Amino acid sequence: MDNKPTFPATKPQTLGILxxxxxxxxxxxxxxxxxxxxxxxxxxxxxxxxxxxxxxNILLSxxxxxxxxxxxxxxxxxxxxxxxxxxxxxxxLDPQTTCTAAQLWQRAFRDRPVVVLAGxxxxxxIQQGLPAATVVASNDESAASLVxxxxxxxxxxxxxxxxxxxxxxGGTLKNVMAIASGVCDGLQLGTNAKAALLTRGxxxxxxxxxxxxxxxxxxxxxxxxxxxxxxxxxxxxxNYQVGYQLAQGKTLAEILPDLEGxxxxxxxxxxxxxxxxTLEISVPISYQVHQLLEGQITPKDAVEALMLRDIKPE
Ligand SMILES: NC(=O)c1ccc[n+]([C@@H]2O[C@H](COP(=O)([O-])OP(=O)(O)OC[C@H]3O[C@@H](n4cnc5c(N)ncnc54)[C@H](O)[C@@H]3O)[C@@H](O)[C@H]2O)c1
Ligand SMILES: O=P(O)(O)OC[C@H](O)CO
Numbered sequence: 001m002d003n004k005p006t007f008p009a010t011k012p013q014t015l016g017i018l019x020x021x022x023x024x025x026x027x028x029x030x031x032x033x034x035x036x037x038x039x040x041x042x043x044x045x046x047x048x049x050x051x052x053x054x055x056x057n058i059l060l061s062x063x064x065x066x067x068x069x070x071x072x073x074x075x076x077x078x079x080x081x082x083x084x085x086x087x088x089x090x091x092x093l094d095p096q097t098t099c100t101a102a103q104l105w106q107r108a109f110r111d112r113p114v115v116v117l118a119g120x121x122x123x124x125x126i127q128q129g130l131p132a133a134t135v136v137a138s139n140d141e142s143a144a145s146l147v148x149x150x151x152x153x154x155x156x157x158x159x160x161x162x163x164x165x166x167x168x169x170g171g172t173l174k175n176v177m178a179i180a181s182g183v184c185d186g187l188q189l190g191t192n193a194k195a196a197l198l199t200r201g202x203x204x205x206x207x208x209x210x211x212x213x214x215x216x217x218x219x220x221x222x223x224x225x226x227x228x229x230x231x232x233x234x235x236x237x238x239n240y241q242v243g244y245q246l247a248q249g250k251t252l253a254e255i256l257p258d259l260e261g262x263x264x265x266x267x268x269x270x271x272x273x274x275x276x277x278t279l280e281i282s283v284p285i286s287y288q289v290h291q292l293l294e295g296q297i298t299p300k301d302a303v304e305a306l307m308l309r310d311i312k313p314e
Contacts, residue, residue, distance in 0.1 A: 010149040012036050016056030018071055020045060022261040023089055024062030026123040030156055043067075053078050058085045058150065060117075061101070064262040065092025068101050072108050080112060085143045087136075089117045091171040092264040093271035100168045113143035116164040117151075118171030118223040120230030122237065123261075126156070133157040135223045137167035159222065166218030169209040174228040175239045175265030176272060176286045177201035181232035182243020183292070183299045193303075197285070198232055204285050208272070211281055239265035246292060247299045269293055284309060 013036045017024045020042035028038045041052040053059060053075055063071050068090055080086075086109060090101035097104070106114045119134030126132050136151070136158055138144040144160040152158045161167050180201065184194050205228070206219045218224060231237040235244070242263045245255045252266065273290045276283045288302040297305070 010146065013058055013146075013150055014039070014056050015058045015060055015150070016041065016052040018042075018049075018052070018059065018061045018075075019063035019067070021062060021064065022123045023121075024060075026126050027060060027062060027089060027117075027151075029127065030153065031150055034150065034153055036150055049074055050078050053080065057081065057083060058087060058147065060087040060089060061105070062089045065090055065094065065101060065264055065267060068092075068104055069094060069096070072105055076108050080109060085113050085115060085146065087115045087117055087147055088168075090264075091118060091168070091175060091268075093172060093268050093275075095267065095271050095274075098271050098275045100165070100172060102164055102168050113138055113140035114164070115140070115143050115147045116168045117147070118167050118227065120222060120226040122230060122234055124236050129155055131155050131157070133159065133222055133226070135159050135161045135167050135221065137161035137164040137223075139164060161218065161221065161223070163215045163218040165212060166209060166214030167221075167223040169212060169214050170205065170219050170221070170224030171227050172264070172268055173205045173208060173272065174201075174224070174231055175263070176269045176289050177205070177228060178231040178237050178239035179243040179246075179263075179265045179269070179289050179293070180285055182237075182240040182245070183247045183289075183302065184243075185240075186244040186247025187299055187303065189303065194232075198228060201232075201285055202228060204283055208276065208281055208283060211279065238263040242266065243289075251295070252293060265289075266293060 015031055015038050017028050017040045020040040032038050039052045041047050041049050086105050088101045088105055102114050102116045115136050115138040117136050121134055136144045136147045148158045148160050184197050210216050238259050238261055242255055269290045272286050291297045292302050
């Protein structure tokens with residue numbers, strides 16, 4: 001007997017995708033292939049935000065972090081249908097509040113389900129139809145299940161998770177480590193150094209994330225360890241590219257204009273350091289990335305500073 005599931009498992013839905021950048025378009029491609037209707041809104045497009053928002057029963061934001069506060073206040077002014085599910089695929093931190101994107105959406109729409117979508121998802125591979133897996137996390141189990149059904153296909157395996165904060169922080173904080181990892185490869189520090197960086201990087205992510213209120217085990221899943229491995233090992237990652245080029249001696253001002261899309265880790269590092277200082281959380285790797293991005297130290301100085309810290313138990 002053939003036990004293979006058939007996709008799509010749910011009746012056609014209408015998705016409004018806010019932010020028609022690389023990731024918004026890739027996610028739109030996945031759901032269109034599953035037979036769902038997709039309407040895009042972007043600030044430079046010709047569709048009105050009102051049209052896209054009012055027509056959608058699932059509203060997905062793939063706007064980069066710097067645009068989230070402004071876009072959600074425009075959506076708030078328009079209003080959402082009573083059954084609308086909000087999905088956020090942004091991986092960043094808000095400089096004003098240090099909140100994640102989902103926290104901002106949930107504050108603005110307290111009575112609506114908010115679902116976080118995050119995982120090891122390099123868009124170029126997904127666009128090529130290569131297999132990938134992701135996580136949809138929410139406090140609202142039925143909203144997460146519907147979004148799981150909408151996105152699941154033979155190329156894209158979707159898991160639900162009840163810890164949206166942990167899932168979102170895994171995807172967000174690994175961008176800082178991806179910059180460090182690009183530096184590590186750019187300086188040709190070798191496989192031992194890379195393994196040490198990723199392992200201690202995960203420890204740092206867990207220290208921050210659990211202090212924030214996320215569950216430790218979430219960080220060992222796809223959106224934590226999974227996304228850390230993908231992003232820190234792939235030249236397709238824009239954050240990795242930033243680190244790699246810094247190691248080649250380029251400045252941030254020279255690197256950023258030529259990147260395809262947004263490297264959220266640059267902004268995330270700043271916000272993270274602000275939060276870690278206020279809450280007195282030790283983040284040695286993120287601190288060195290911050291100093292490097294600020295132009296205060298060279299990549300070699302950053303490595304030396306990490307290696308020469310006080311010795312301590314693991
Ligand atoms: N590309 C990927 O592989 C990938 C995978 C997973 C998650 N993400 C996350 O998705 C988000 C978007 O990434 P991307 O690769 O699509 O970047 P991108 O730069 O290609 O797209 C960003 C989108 O946000 C919009 N935007 C930015 N500021 C805005 C503002 N003030 N008002 C309205 N719109 C604004 C841009 O117009 C654009 O449509 C990031 O948070 C990224 O970390 C990306
Ligand atoms: O290209 P990056 O560095 O933004 O990484 C993309 C995704 O977050 C990988 O999961």
